[in-house]
Amino acid sequence: MGRILFILKFLFDKKVPLKEKWWVIVPLIYILSPADLIPAPILGFSIVDDLVMLSFLLTKVYDKTKKYYFDNKKTEDDNIVENVEYEIRKDDEE
Secondary structure (H helix, E strand, O other), X not given: XXXXXXXXXXXXXXXXXXXHHHHHHHHHHHHHOOOOOOOOOOOOOHHHHXXXXXXXXXXXXXHHHHHHHHHHHHHHOOOOOOOOOXXXXXXXXX
């Protein structure tokens, strides 16, 4: 359930360009629509195009949301400082 909510957050985020969202929306519409590239009467192979689109959709959703997740994680952790060199001095060494 958390992943679905994250995908919805990705789709409704105004910072994400529409071009990126279309890579998720169009395959989803194709899978949900009754129209197929391969008609149903052809030896039951009509499911093949849906499976191809489903695998394409899952791959794209993973790629787009992974990038979105790490981009958002960076902005949330801006207050964390890493890889800092420091030196400890005694008060009388100044």
